[in-house]
Amino acid sequence: MQNLNTYFFTLFKWIVLLLLTGIAAGTLSALFLESLNWVTDYREAHKWLIYLLPLGGLIIGLAYHYKGVSVVRGNNLVFDTVHNPKDVIPFRMVPLVLAGTLVTHLFGGSAGREGTALQMSAAAADQLHKPFKLTSEERTILLKAGLSAGFASVFGTPLAGAIFGIEVLLINKFPYKAVVPAVIAAYLAAYVTGLWGVGHTHYHIDVVPKVSFMGLGSSTLAGVLFGIAAILFVRTTEQVSGLAKKIKYPPLRPVVGGILILVLVLLLDTHKYIGLGIPVILDAFTVPAAPQDFMIKILLTAITLGMGFKGGEVTPLFFIGAVLGSALAAVLPLPVGLLAGMGFVAVFAGAAKTPLACMVMGAELFGISGCLYITVACIVAYFISGKHSIYNAPENKAPGHFLFNFKLNK
Amino acid sequence: MQNLNTYFFTLFKWIVLLLLTGIAAGTLSALFLESLNWVTDYREAHKWLIYLLPLGGLIIGLAYHYKGVSVVRGNNLVFDTVHNPKDVIPFRMVPLVLAGTLVTHLFGGSAGREGTALQMSAAAADQLHKPFKLTSEERTILLKAGLSAGFASVFGTPLAGAIFGIEVLLINKFPYKAVVPAVIAAYLAAYVTGLWGVGHTHYHIDVVPKVSFMGLGSSTLAGVLFGIAAILFVRTTEQVSGLAKKIKYPPLRPVVGGILILVLVLLLDTHKYIGLGIPVILDAFTVPAAPQDFMIKILLTAITLGMGFKGGEVTPLFFIGAVLGSALAAVLPLPVGLLAGMGFVAVFAGAAKTPLACMVMGAELFGISGCLYITVACIVAYFISGKHSIYNAPENKAPGHFLFNFKLNK
Structure with a gap:
């Protein structure tokens, strides 16, 4: 009975944690993608903005130098925190990387967006670890979920996002050496079976409803x-x-x-x-x-x-x-x-x-x-x-x- | 120079190993699938064969009791060999499991085919470990490739086969605990971004040529x-x-x-x-x-x-x-x-x-x-x-x- 209570409490806690993480990551990514579109369109309509790129650089440089030394390592800080959970990732990572990325794109730097999304959602997820009194293991899992949520929402590829959040931290633990031989042997064997004229049953799913x-x-x-x-x-x-x-x-x-x-x-x-x-x-x-x-x-x-x-x-x-x-x-x-x-x-x-x-x-x-x-x-x-x-x-x-x-x- | 020679020698050795494994697995699966079709058709045309199922059982029982005690553990023997490489998996596993499966299906047992394909290709792959003087690590990798090749060729799903051959042995080593939270957070976040009306760029590949x-x-x-x-x-x-x-x-x-x-x-x-x-x-x-x-x-x-x-x-x-x-x-x-x-x-x-x-x-x-x-x-x-x-x-x-x-x- 005690166990059952603990179980339902844990389950409920995780539902709340994942709801908060997913909503935060999805909302931050939406905000980010929209402002990024706006900034990109604005820059393309005002080509002279590129001349202000050094000034944009100064703004970013000053902001991180005086307010963001603790978060300047970006993704690497997140990864280190997963491997060795220590201090909470400072929430200031979110506004700093968001504003920094927008300034970069407004003035025409050549950069991307996934790092920003990953940092925002992982930092947001990590804010939950103290209020919810998470263990180190739980915190690690939530950080991976945060990385997955950031990747998924910024690119619109949820399954790849989920795998990314786990795989990017699996370095040295996944038997990658076996992957190439397994893939080669698998494709070759399936090909050889086909060469012998042997087919496989085809199954077909007609209708897939919209996700709800x-x-x-x-x-x-x-x-x-x-x-x-x-x-x-x-x-x-x-x-x-x-x-x-x-x-x-x-x-x-x-x-x-x-x-x-x-x-x-x-x-x-x-x-x-x-x-x-x-x-x-x-x-x-x-x-x-x-x-x-x-x-x-x-x-x-x-x-x-x-x-x-x-x-x-x-x-x-x-x-x-x-x-x-x-x-x-x-x-x-x-x-x-x-x-x-x-x-x-x-x-x-x-x-x-x-x-x-x-x-x-x-x-x-x-x-x-x-x-x-x-x-x-x-x-x-x-x-x-x-x-x-x-x-x-x-x-x-x-x-x-x-x-x-x-x-x-x- | 020495290193480069070792490198090309290893590369060449693996090309040969994987060619042999892929061809063996693909051919064995083709042979198996064809005879399985034949046996299934024959049984369906001769419904009385089900009455001989106990006799079929006796044939299998005697064959494994007198000739197959070393291989009766089937897939589990293969998995144990990957985890703790010891003796070569006896080649007799191949004819025994092939014949046993055909007899099972001829007389109307309710069974499948992947176990047979896995055992045949893993046992075939393991025969290569002595002639090629493989290290334990190399042998383990080749066995995984053999499992992948068997799965891929019997179901015609090579990518799933490759992942299966690795994943089925990853038990306790893969951070599965993080998978559910990552998938939930990822889908939820991507969904929330969509709710905010923010879309993603669509890319399109028009033509994919036949594999060659x-x-x-x-x-x-x-x-x-x-x-x-x-x-x-x-x-x-x-x-x-x-x-x-x-x-x-x-x-x-x-x-x-x-x-x-x-x-x-x-x-x-x-x-x-x-x-x-x-x-x-x-x-x-x-x-x-x-x-x-x-x-x-x-x-x-x-x-x-x-x-x-x-x-x-x-x-x-x-x-x-x-x-x-x-x-x-x-x-x-x-x-x-x-x-x-x-x-x-x-x-x-x-x-x-x-x-x-x-x-x-x-x-x-x-x-x-x-x-x-x-x-x-x-x-x-x-x-x-x-x-x-x-x-x-x-x-x-x-x-x-x-x-x-x-x-x-x-």
């Missing part, structure tokens, strides 16, 4: 259910594997599994749940599936794999997600194709603990247009499914976190 | 040049900052900078290189830019920022990359819009050390269709630019690697 709070709320709810489906899949497969071990002679296990599946298939009187089930997945994109479909598929797959048959978990996870999403079209205000596509990748994201790969897979399979919905579904499913993973090698154990609870799992 | 070796070779070459442009930008800005420090009274630095820029603008007799330069960026997508444009922009931006004016580096980096890419259309067989888009994000990827964010930004700004070209350009630029970074806070220092040289920097 209703739509995002629905995605979040769907993501919760996709995460629960991932848990059910992992747990059921583990249960079956555990029961299978009671059969002492291993070769008999898949025999018993085969009999169980046979009986279930005869009882259900349909072959739609066996094999890969691609036709059922395709149907799910156009016609709402039955609500029990995903559970039957979980059961049959858990018996198949848990009892020692071979094959992957992923296409069944696509099936489970697509039919669950498709069935949700009856109750959620989103198109059936989009919900099926969200489930397709999100249940997999939860069960394999690979939300980034699944977000990218969504873009590769269904196009970039539904990417916000897919991102929300994947990330929510990832967190809701917690430590449950289909890849349970000892060294690959997923962390046991659940949403943002920093303390519960310590 | 010529096209990818051109992307690689362009990526090298984008990486060099990133180095030039970082070095020139550092040089200017260094010179600026010789002016002892800081407020005078931007004054001198302003005079320099003014003189250059008067000499060049154009205002196109000052400010954000959005119109020039837009033009670069349709008309090839002049080859000197990128250098002039580097010089003017380096003076602007190095001398203490304010603003970001990123829009100038977009400018530099877009005009450089655009100018390359005169010599490389790729459309001008695509080259401009590649440069737009790739120079930034190199200078900010954020290839993933830039790849995603490319998809968000230009659509997913050019993503392979953009990925190649970003990654090559990232590696070519080595340790040079616009964010040079001490804790954020980029690693000094250059392509795959595992030993040179030790």
Whole structure:
């Protein structure tokens, strides 16, 4: 009960923190972009302003020399604060960098805008750390969120912004050495498969509605259910594997599994749940599936794999997600194709603990247009499914976190 | 000289390793997908096969019990091997998991295919580690490339495959806690900026040619040049900052900078290189830019920022990359819009050390269709630019690697 209170308190605190950060960053970026447009138009209409550039330089130089020594390091101060949280980033960073950038552009310096947006939103976010009594770890996370928000709002590319805020600080921690070989091998292998004349199933999402709070709320709810489906899949497969071990002679296990599946298939009187089930997945994109479909598929797959048959978990996870999403079209205000596509990748994201790969897979399979919905579904499913993973090698154990609870799992 | 030989030897070794891995994975996936289709069609034409599922189970059970105990852990064995490289993954994993999966699908088990593809390509890749005398680190990287290649070829989603092969092993090492706050803050901030009625520039890539070796070779070459442009930008800005420090009274630095820029603008007799330069960026997508444009922009931006004016580096980096890419259309067989888009994000990827964010930004700004070209350009630029970074806070220092040289920097 205490834990539950702490959990809801933490969740509520983070909702407020992120609302404040997002609104501050979005508003500062809007103000900045508008004034930057104005300043740029004004300069282009008054070409002689370039002659005053040295004077503009003097204004900036004096301002930072007498009022801004503490914030002159700009982005690097923000990055150092993330790595080694010390003093609050002074709020004066915001007006100084805003005014400095506008003066630079008014008189014709050659500069950009992302540094300004990053500094404004990170500095704004960091003001929250004392009033909200954030721990160092929480503060670090909020600063990354602030960087992401600044980048996202100044360029209008939210997903790239989110990744930027994390990646720019990952230097030396991300296995970049593996990236080039992985990308080369991946593209080459996919190319070679194509050379052999083997194609892949094409899925199609027809309609992607405009982003709305209703739509995002629905995605979040769907993501919760996709995460629960991932848990059910992992747990059921583990249960079956555990029961299978009671059969002492291993070769008999898949025999018993085969009999169980046979009986279930005869009882259900349909072959739609066996094999890969691609036709059922395709149907799910156009016609709402039955609500029990995903559970039957979980059961049959858990018996198949848990009892020692071979094959992957992923296409069944696509099936489970697509039919669950498709069935949700009856109750959620989103198109059936989009919900099926969200489930397709999100249940997999939860069960394999690979939300980034699944977000990218969504873009590769269904196009970039539904990417916000897919991102929300994947990330929510990832967190809701917690430590449950289909890849349970000892060294690959997923962390046991659940949403943002920093303390519960310590 | 010795170093250069080692470097070319390592590069050549990796080209061969990745060619072998990609071809093996792609071919195994093609073989697997084709036989899986055949088996699935056959089962659907002969519904009675489900009655033999227990017999199929027995065959698989006996095969793994008498011949496959060493590989029965499947994916988990692969993951454990990446985390703790020990014995070579037995090659028998390949025929066993292939045959086991086909038998499972022939008789109507409910299973997937990605596990099979992952095991086949990782096991195939691991056979190379002894003949090529790989170090543990190199072996780990090759195994990740093998996982990526398997995933990419079985689903036809190469970028997701590459990310999957890395992400699935990143458990506990990736700051996932920051992902949700970053994504929420990013989308919220971008949404709020939109609410204020502020829009973003739209860029458009008209034509994306079909993937070819010529096209990818051109992307690689362009990526090298984008990486060099990133180095030039970082070095020139550092040089200017260094010179600026010789002016002892800081407020005078931007004054001198302003005079320099003014003189250059008067000499060049154009205002196109000052400010954000959005119109020039837009033009670069349709008309090839002049080859000197990128250098002039580097010089003017380096003076602007190095001398203490304010603003970001990123829009100038977009400018530099877009005009450089655009100018390359005169010599490389790729459309001008695509080259401009590649440069737009790739120079930034190199200078900010954020290839993933830039790849995603490319998809968000230009659509997913050019993503392979953009990925190649970003990654090559990232590696070519080595340790040079616009964010040079001490804790954020980029690693000094250059392509795959595992030993040179030790």
